[in-house]
Amino acid sequence: MTEIPKNHPRYESLMAREQIIAGVEKGMTSRQGLIAQGRGEAFDYLIGEKTIDSADYAEAVAVCLLLLAESPVISVNGNAAALSPADLVMLSQLTGAKLEVNLFHRTEERIQKIIDELKENGADVVLGENAEPLLPLDHERAKVERVGIYDADVIFVPLEDGDRCKVLADMKKLVIAVDLNPLSRTAQTAHVSIIDNLKRALPNMIDMIPDFKNMEEEDLWEIVQAYDNNVVLMDAIETMKENLTAKQNEVLGINPDENDNSGKKEKKMLQEANERRFGKMQRDPEIAKKVMMRGGDLMME
Amino acid sequence: MTEIPKNHPRYESLMAREQIIAGVEKGMTSRQGLIAQGRGEAFDYLIGEKTIDSADYAEAVAVCLLLLAESPVISVNGNAAALSPADLVMLSQLTGAKLEVNLFHRTEERIQKIIDELKENGADVVLGENAEPLLPLDHERAKVERVGIYDADVIFVPLEDGDRCKVLADMKKLVIAVDLNPLSRTAQTAHVSIIDNLKRALPNMIDMIPDFKNMEEEDLWEIVQAYDNNVVLMDAIETMKENLTAKQNEVLGINPDENDNSGKKEKKMLQEANERRFGKMQRDPEIAKKVMMRGGDLMME
Numbered sequence: 001m002t003e004i005p006k007n008h009p010r011y012e013s014l015m016a017r018e019q020i021i022a023g024v025e026k027g028m029t030s031r032q033g034l035i036a037q038g039r040g041e042a043f044d045y046l047i048g049e050k051t052i053d054s055a056d057y058a059e060a061v062a063v064c065l066l067l068l069a070e071s072p073v074i075s076v077n078g079n080a081a082a083l084s085p086a087d088l089v090m091l092s093q094l095t096g097a098k099l100e101v102n103l104f105h106r107t108e109e110r111i112q113k114i115i116d117e118l119k120e121n122g123a124d125v126v127l128g129e130n131a132e133p134l135l136p137l138d139h140e141r142a143k144v145e146r147v148g149i150y151d152a153d154v155i156f157v158p159l160e161d162g163d164r165c166k167v168l169a170d171m172k173k174l175v176i177a178v179d180l181n182p183l184s185r186t187a188q189t190a191h192v193s194i195i196d197n198l199k200r201a202l203p204n205m206i207d208m209i210p211d212f213k214n215m216e217e218e219d220l221w222e223i224v225q226a227y228d229n230n231v232v233l234m235d236a237i238e239t240m241k242e243n244l245t246a247k248q249n250e251v252l253g254i255n256p257d258e259n260d261n262s263g264k265k266e267k268k269m270l271q272e273a274n275e276r277r278f279g280k281m282q283r284d285p286e287i288a289k290k291v292m293m294r295g296g297d298l299m300m301e
Numbered sequence: 302m303t304e305i306p307k308n309h310p311r312y313e314s315l316m317a318r319e320q321i322i323a324g325v326e327k328g329m330t331s332r333q334g335l336i337a338q339g340r341g342e343a344f345d346y347l348i349g350e351k352t353i354d355s356a357d358y359a360e361a362v363a364v365c366l367l368l369l370a371e372s373p374v375i376s377v378n379g380n381a382a383a384l385s386p387a388d389l390v391m392l393s394q395l396t397g398a399k400l401e402v403n404l405f406h407r408t409e410e411r412i413q414k415i416i417d418e419l420k421e422n423g424a425d426v427v428l429g430e431n432a433e434p435l436l437p438l439d440h441e442r443a444k445v446e447r448v449g450i451y452d453a454d455v456i457f458v459p460l461e462d463g464d465r466c467k468v469l470a471d472m473k474k475l476v477i478a479v480d481l482n483p484l485s486r487t488a489q490t491a492h493v494s495i496i497d498n499l500k501r502a503l504p505n506m507i508d509m510i511p512d513f514k515n516m517e518e519e520d521l522w523e524i525v526q527a528y529d530n531n532v533v534l535m536d537a538i539e540t541m542k543e544n545l546t547a548k549q550n551e552v553l554g555i556n557p558d559e560n561d562n563s564g565k566k567e568k569k570m571l572q573e574a575n576e577r578r579f580g581k582m583q584r585d586p587e588i589a590k591k592v593m594m595r596g597g598d599l600m601m602e
């Protein structure tokens with residue numbers, strides 16, 4: 001792995017990137033997994049690279065569900081195994097959920113390498129080798145183990161594909177997804193959508209298990225029933241919008257703490273900039289026409 | 302390459318992904334390039350996977366600058382060469398800009414493979430082999446050709462690294478960047494930031510060259526001088542916020558065309574959802590406490 005100084009402002013993000021690259025080198029992670037990691041990085045940046053309150057809440061509900069489930073299963077893919085092998089094993093041990101390796105770009109070799117990695121990190125049993133095409137999807141993507149994902153009542157799917165998430169939900173399983181993109185089909189389809197980085201979500205969930213383990217089942221159900229996934233999705237999207245607005249203010253040199261009408265100031269500055277440009281363009285109608293033909297209508301609004 | 306049906310709703314995005322993977326297989330693109338492609342995909346999704354008006358405008362200004370420049374250079378990295386080799390060569394030929402291969406993760410082998418790819422796509426001369434460490438950066442990243450990027454007055458840098466973009470701007474060169482992330486240091490540092498997919502930006506720029514080639518230099522300068530990069534950055538961020546709001550409305554089942562007070566309705570629905578949850582939690586203060594400790598304060602607001 002490339003050496004990254006611990007005081008680098010984006011240390012966590014760069015470390016995760018190196019872990020995924022190491023996962024490819026170990027033969028666990030696919031090239032598509034690298035692209036997926038990049039997508040995650042972008043959404044994590046927009047969410048502020050931290051666990052927002054609504055994600056923390058979704059993580060609490062996810063723990064309740066895993067503790068309440070009769071046959072919970074944690075689905076592991078190449079990215080999850082590269083990023084958090086030890087935490088996946090610990091979550092499995094503390095909640096009694098089985099581990100099953102399940103890949104979008106399935107090869108038996110990658111399945112085996114991920115099983116080995118999880119066992120090296122303390123797992124006793126890891127399902128995935130004896131998968132049969134039991135899901136209503138094309139052959140390779142349909143493969144799950146009968147005693148694992150197929151029979152599960154609650155499935156924890158970090159970094160899952162949208163199609164498969166929908167199939168699992170259609171089979172009346174309760175699906176907990178971890179996905180930094182609140183707009184993805186996975187996030188929209190899952191019953192509990194954790195809009196957080198897997199590397200933050202897992203330690204946080206592990207940390208809260210002792211509290212919930214001491215609670216009555218009835219109380220855990222009450223928490224689960226009170227949960228509304230749409231509120232969590234809304235909050236994540238809202239957070240991204242707020243962070244984008246903060247960036248706009250930064251670019252325009254606006255300090256929202258200084259005055260309450262920052263929105264107005266921002267609008268005024270944009271308007272003034274447009275007027276300046278509009279004025280210049282007006283001098284030569286020929287130029288104005290040329291530029292208008294090429295997206296210049298932005299300036300004319 | 303994997304076969305992708307042309308009618309797939311995200312055909313362009315999936316094709317680009319396959320091109321980048323092919324670039325890795327050809328030895329042109331680095332693994333970090335795959336992650337960068339993923340980040341781009343996420344921001345392209347947020348911008349709506351189309352060339353927005355302000356990006357079209359920035360592309361027009363970029364063409365003017367390339368035509369006005371005395372020594373324009375197009376900097377090519379592994380991702381750009383994998384995505385748009387023919388268009389890069391055509392932009393170079395139509396504007397008189399030199400092509401120079403410039404890599405963040407430089408190896409002589411990758412430099413050579415990218416030069417070969419550009420030559421296969423019609424380029425006569427491609428700089429990059431004889432690079433010397435002329436930029437104030439660590440050794441490998443500092444390397445540029447004296448007759449190329451070092452002496453250039455205008456540089457077109459698709460998918461550039463933030464550090465290097467800043468160094469080029471500090472050297473008083475005019476920098477045109479293509480970057481789908483309007484928040485990146487590259488986008489914030491460049492003089493003209495094209496917030497668009499390279500695969501859409503290049504054909505669009507090539508398409509507008511004949512129009513601008515017939516204009517007087519003075520008129521081209523007027524267009525360039527009237528340009529305000531902050532307006533373009535603002536517009537891209539604003540578009541992302543609008544698309545996020547549209548998604549929120551979709552999740553909540555709100556049709557903004559139906560009524561004018563969609564914002565109010567959205568707020569009301571969120572408030573009602575919160576009240577429902579709040580009511581349930583209140584029944585058992587012990588549960589309320591537990592959940593509050595775990596991010597449940599979202600529900601108490």
